[in-house]
Structures are given as C-alpha cells and as structure tokens.
Amino acid sequence: AQSVTQPDIHITVSEGASLELRCNYSYGATPYLFWYVQSPGQGLQLLLKYFSGDTLVQGIKGFEAEFKRSQSSFNLRKPSVHWSDAAEYFCAVGAGNNNDMRFGAGTRLTVKP
C-alpha cells in the first residue's frame, strides 16, 4: 500500500521569501500525487496534481511541484510567499482509480510579516 511522509511538521517563512514543502511517498507503481491546502476550520482545496507527463506541474495560487521518481519525492514550491498562504498543507498519494488515497501528516506554514 502507498504511504506519504511529510518530514516537516511546522515551517515558518518570512513574507516574500521562497518556500519548499517536502513530500516523500512510497508506492510500487507510478503514483497519483496531490497537494492540498487547508485553512483553519475549512475543507481541503486542491493546489495541484501529478498523474503523468511533465514532472514539473503548475498549480493555483502560484504553487508548483516537481515529481522526482528517483527520490520518491513531490515537493511543493512557491517563489514568494504571501501572508495569505499561511495554512496547513497536505501531500497525498493515490493509486489507480484513486479509491485509496493516503495523506501525509501535514505541514503547518506560518508566514512572518
């Protein structure tokens, strides 16, 4: 079965600084990979996803992620963080028809003024 590790529980960055959130997955075949963002008390919003093709995927709100098969990683990046980006970020891996999606533990992002 697939699994996801987000090594960083909490990250603090200054507004305007660049951001990288780490995600490592374990899955035998080509995974379906996702990044979601959750604001306090809210549901999850899809930022971006990777199924196949170009390993650098662009998402909403200026986010991008790169799939690296050799490192089993799917790190999320943003060149310049805005205060409104403060939230919880979840990486997820799905298999096949995506009936079985596994979430990482999440990374909480704090943005300093």
Added chain:
Amino acid sequence: GAVVSQHPSWVICKSGTSVKIECRSLDFQATTMFWYRQFPKQSLMLMATSNEGSKATYEQGVEKDKFLINHASLTLSTLTVTSAHPEDSSFYICSGRAAETQYFGPGTRLLVL
C-alpha cells in the same frame, strides 16, 4: 468546477442523539464519495468509501452501525452518526471523486455534549 458542499457546517447535539451530515457534489456527478474524520492538528483519517447505489466500504476499526452512510444519488451522500457520544466529536469531511481526483467539502464540525 468540482465543488462539494456539506451541510450543516457545524452541529451541537446531546449525547445519545443521531446527527445526519449531507455531502453534495454541486457541479459534477460523483459515483464515489469518501468520508473522512480529522482530529485537531492531525491529518485526515478515511472512514469509508461510498459508492452510489451500493453499500459503503468501511475502513478497519470504523463501526458501520455507528456511522451510517447512504449514497442514494450521484450527487448526494449522507453520513449519520447514530447515538452520538462525546468521543464522536470531530471534524468530518467528505469528498467526491471526479477525473481521478478527490474534491473536498468544507467540513462539518460536530460537538456532542
């Protein structure tokens, strides 16, 4: 597109009562919907997978008689927490699957007194 709603957004009930939570896909048909539970500062825990017109598939450790799931149409799934107790207090989130991607509702916060 791919919007999912939940109702109610929050509910307070007395111990022993039953609570129904609705999950609707507003602009797509979801043959499969998922129900998750999220504890504070934790990731999502899949409770069950709901397929339209058939019985839900529950994850190990989730009491199917406690958490009744009905998926009567392609746009509506309901979760009923029967004889709720304080330990059932949590944040419940549903999702609908479209194009191999899960789209999440805003969540329902349940507080059982």
